[in-house]
Amino acid sequence: MQADKVFKALGDPTRRKLLDLLCEKNGQTLGQLCENLDMARQSATQHLEILEAANLVSTVRRGREKLHFINPVPLHEVYERWVRKFERQRLSLLHDLKKELEGE
Amino acid sequence: MQADKVFKALGDPTRRKLLDLLCEKNGQTLGQLCENLDMARQSATQHLEILEAANLVSTVRRGREKLHFINPVPLHEVYERWVRKFERQRLSLLHDLKKELEGE
DNA sequence: AGAATATGCAGGTAAATACCTGCATGTCAA
DNA sequence: TTGACATGCAGGTATTTACCTGCATATTCT
Numbered sequence: 001m002q003a004d005k006v007f008k009a010l011g012d013p014t015r016r017k018l019l020d021l022l023c024e025k026n027g028q029t030l031g032q033l034c035e036n037l038d039m040a041r042q043s044a045t046q047h048l049e050i051l052e053a054a055n056l057v058s059t060v061r062r063g064r065e066k067l068h069f070i071n072p073v074p075l076h077e078v079y080e081r082w083v084r085k086f087e088r089q090r091l092s093l094l095h096d097l098k099k100e101l102e103g104e
Numbered sequence: 105m106q107a108d109k110v111f112k113a114l115g116d117p118t119r120r121k122l123l124d125l126l127c128e129k130n131g132q133t134l135g136q137l138c139e140n141l142d143m144a145r146q147s148a149t150q151h152l153e154i155l156e157a158a159n160l161v162s163t164v165r166r167g168r169e170k171l172h173f174i175n176p177v178p179l180h181e182v183y184e185r186w187v188r189k190f191e192r193q194r195l196s197l198l199h200d201l202k203k204e205l206e207g208e
Numbered sequence: 209a210g211a212a213t214a215t216g217c218a219g220g221t222a223a224a225t226a227c228c229t230g231c232a233t234g235t236c237a238a
Numbered sequence: 239t240t241g242a243c244a245t246g247c248a249g250g251t252a253t254t255t256a257c258c259t260g261c262a263t264a265t266t267c268t
Contacts, residue, residue, distance in 0.1 A: 003114075003120065004115065004116075004117060007111055007114040007115035007120075008115040010107075010111040010115075010186065011108065011111035011112040011114075011115045012108075012255090012256085013108060014256090016107065016111075016186070019190075023189065023190065023193065023197075026197055026200040026201075027200055027201075027204060029214075029215090030214075030215065031213090031214065031215085039256090039257075039258090040257075040258060040259080041214095041215080042215095042216090042217095042257085042258075042259085043256070043257055043258075045215080045216080046255090046256075046257085047256085058201055060201070060204050060205060062204075063214090063264090063265060063266075064213070064214045064215065064264060064265040064266070065213095065214065065215080065265090066214080066215065067204060069197070069200055069201040069204065070190065070197045071197075071198070071201070072190040072191065072193070072194045072197050072198070073198075075186070075187050075190050075191070076187070076191060076194070078187070079183060079187045079191075082114065082120070082179070083179050083180070083182070083183045083187070085127065086123075086127065086174065086176040086179050087176065087179070087180060087183075089127065089176070090176045090180070093127075093130060093173070093174045093175075093176050094175070094176070094177075096130040096131055096173055096174075097130075097131075097162055097164070097173040097175070100131060100164050100166075100171060100173065101164060116225090116226085118226090133244075133245095134244075134245065135243090135244065135245085143226090143227075143228090144227075144228060144229080145244090145245080146227090146228075146229085146245095146246090146247095147226070147227055147228075149245080149246080150225095150226075150227085151226085167234095167235060167236070167244090168234065168235040168236070168243070168244045168245065169235090169244065169245080170244080170245065
């Protein structure tokens with residue numbers, strides 16, 4: 001997993017919207033995705049390239065079209081490494097701050 | 105939740121390291137955190153400000169020191185919105201791609 | 209074949225980002 | 239009260255990012 005690419009990919013509202021669009025209807029072409037985006041096609045292409053580099057989207061060429069599919073695996077890995085770790089200690093981490101605010 | 109700030113905050117290795125450092129020992133001062141970072145103090149301050157703006161870190165002033173505490177809540181919210189959604193459909197999303205690769 | 213369609217490639221710009229140095233302020237302790 | 243220490247503030251630079259326009263290539267359909 002490359003946490004860096006995954007988080008950077010998710011750190012942009014356009015790219016999160018692309019994931020949501022693909023979640024509604026997987027396997028859309030570049031053109032279909034662009035219809036929902038309000039930016040030039042080439043800008044959308046760049047966003048999709050970033051999602052692909054983060055392995056969050058896989059593509060398949062079909063004739064002159066390019067189909068885009070969500071790959072949920074990196075999200076799961078990010079969750080395992082970056083969310084569960086803190087989730088496990090959630091209450092004790094909050095307790096640390098509370099104790100300090102109350103004056104030790 | 106501000107997904108944008110949270111993901112952008114997580115999209116930098118220094119900031120993820122800061123979270124790991126605080127996870128090992130919560131409530132560290134700026135100076136303590138800097139000792140583990142290999143960059144100027146002011147650069148670390150900027151990273152901590154970004155984590156604080158994303159609400160991933162809360163601070164408490166104690167005399168001339170500033171203590172830093174992890175706040176795990178935004179991570180949990182990001183998980184609920186951005187991971188569980190895809191996790192629920194994980195197998196069907198992967199199936200879409202597999203089907204396409206096999207030629208419909 | 210030729211026109212329409214879908215995507216790729218090559219730049220170019222403005223704003224954001226991640227660093228830095230230098231100096232100022234506030235706090236503690238002898 | 240003065241020196242040492244912890245942090246804050248101001249500004250400066252190089253790189254990355256998120257857009258764009260214009261043109262090229264590849265595929266389909268008539």
